[in-house]
Amino acid sequence: MNKIIIFLFAAFLFFSCGNDSDKLIVKGTIKGLKKGTVYLKKANDTVLVSLDSLVLNGNSNFKLETTIDAPEIFYLLLDKNDKTKDGIAFFGNKGITEINTTLKNFTFDAKIKGSNQQEVLNGYLDMMDQFNDKNLDLIKDNLNAKIGNDSLAIANSERQLNSFTRRKYLYTTNFAITNKDSEVAPYLAITQLYDANIKLLDTINNSLTPKIKASKYGKDLQEFINKIKK
Numbered sequence: 097m098n099k100i101i102i103f104l105f106a107a108f109l110f111f112s113c114g115n116d117s118d119k120l121i122v123k124g125t126i127k128g129l130k131k132g133t134v135y136l137k138k139a140n141d142t143v144l145v146s147l148d149s150l151v152l153n154g155n156s157n158f159k160l161e162t163t164i165d166a167p168e169i170f171y172l173l174l175d176k177n178d179k180t181k182d183g184i185a186f187f188g189n190k191g192i193t194e195i196n197t198t199l200k201n202f203t204f205d206a207k208i209k210g211s212n213q214q215e216v217l218n219g220y221l222d223m224m225d226q227f228n229d230k231n232l233d234l235i236k237d238n239l240n241a242k243i244g245n246d247s248l249a250i251a252n253s254e255r256q257l258n259s260f261t262r263r264k265y266l267y268t269t270n271f272a273i274t275n276k277d278s279e280v281a282p283y284l285a286i287t288q289l290y291d292a293n294i295k296l297l298d299t300i301n302n303s304l305t306p307k308i309k310a311s312k313y314g315k316d317l318q319e320f321i322n323k324i325k326k
Contacts, residue, residue, distance in 0.1 A: 117190060118163050118164065118165075118190060119161050119162065119163055119164065119190065120161060120162050120163075120164040120170065120188045120189065120190060120191070120193065121159065121160075121161045121191070121192045121193070122136055122158075122159070122160045122161065122170070122172060122188070122192075122193045122194075122195060123157075123158060123159040123160070123192065123193075123194055123195075124157070124158060124194050124195040124196045124197070125156050125157050125158075125196050125197075126152075126156045126158065126174065126197055126198065126199055126202065127156060127196075127197070127198040127199065128156070128198055128199035128200060129152060129156045129174075129176075129199045130153075130154060130156075131152065131153050131154070131176075131177060132151075132152055132174055132175055132176045132177055133149055133150065133151050133152065133174075133175040133177070134149065134150050134152065134158045134160065134172060134173065134174055134175075135148070135149045135160075135171075135172070135173040135174075135175070136148040136149070136160040136161075136162060136170060136171075136172060137170065137171045137173055138162075138168065138169070138170045138171065139169070139171075144171060144173075147160075147162040147170075148160040148161055148162055156199075160172075164188060164189065164190055166189075166279075166311060166312055167187060167188065167189040167211060167213045167279045167311070167312075168187070168188065168279070168312050168313070169185055169186070169187055169188070169283065170185070170186055170187075170188040171183050171184065171185055171186075172184040172186065172195055174199075174202050176199070182202035182203050183202075183203060184197065184202065184203055184206045184208070186208050186210070186214055186217075187210075187211055187213035187214040187216075187217050187279070187280065187283075188210070188211060188214075189210070189211035189212070189213060189214075191210065191211065192210060193208065193209070193210030193211060193214065194208070194209045194210060195207070195208050195209075212278070213278055213279050213280050216275050216278045216280040217280050217283075219271075220268075220271055220280070220284065223267065223271075227260075227264050227267070230260065231257075231260060231264075234253060234256050234257050234260055235257070237249075237253045237256070238250065238253035238254060238257060241253050265288075265289060265292045265293075265296060266296075268284055268285075268288045268289055269289065269292075269296045269299060269300060271284065272284050272285055272300045272303075273299065273300060273303045276300075276303040276304050276305055276308065277305045277307070277308060278308065279308060279311050279312070279313050279314070281300060281303075281304060281308060282300070282301070282304060282308060282311070282313040282314045282316065282317040283313040285297055285300045285301070285317050286313060286316055286317055286320055290320070294321070294324055294325070297317070297320070297321050297324075298321065300317070301317055301318060301321055304317075
């Protein structure tokens with residue numbers, strides 16, 4: 097009898113661990129938060145679907161989880177009980193993703209550590225921060241030129257903006273090709289190059305490994321390209 101009980105207990109532990117291996121666990125801290133609700137969501141077509149939630153009251157630590165079949169983008173949302181919601185997008189995969197941020201700058205202060213896909217995405221976002229700073233400067237120059245009604249300055253600033261956009265597209269394309277064995281590659285093609293020349297999308301798509309082509313975003317990219325070419 098004792099042997100049977102021990103066997104059943106061992107089996108329970110085995111299957112519990114097996115279930116955990118199929119989960120995305122998101123945990124972390126929101127510094128300064130006293131009261132609010134955090135949600136773990138993902139996109140289903142054009143709608144965000146809630147997967148888990150936790151009410152925080154006097155505790156800034158959180159832990160959320162969901163089952164997951166393959167890597168994809170998830171969202172950590174914070175409802176601060178003041179009719180405003182902030183969100184953090186991240187690339188989730190099986191295992192633990194840690195997100196530490198602040199109440200004051202929930203989205204921009206987020207430090208995310210977890211999946212290999214997120215690490216790749218972090219590298220891209222770090223470079224995009226530099227691109228965005230430069231883009232803001234160019235937009236400011238263009239606006240000042242228009243305010244001053246300086247046609248030469250307007251034309252020059254618009255040329256620089258167009259050139260900057262092309263450089264950004266080329267960087268994104270090269271980054272995706274370099275990371276052709278990551279789900280991040282087709283994801284960036286869809287979200288960052290949707291209005292770029294179709295040749296760039298084709299170049300990325302043709303570089304993807306078979307595994308990534310068969311992934312969620314690999315299939316989405318192929319479908320997007322097919323629609324454009326119709």
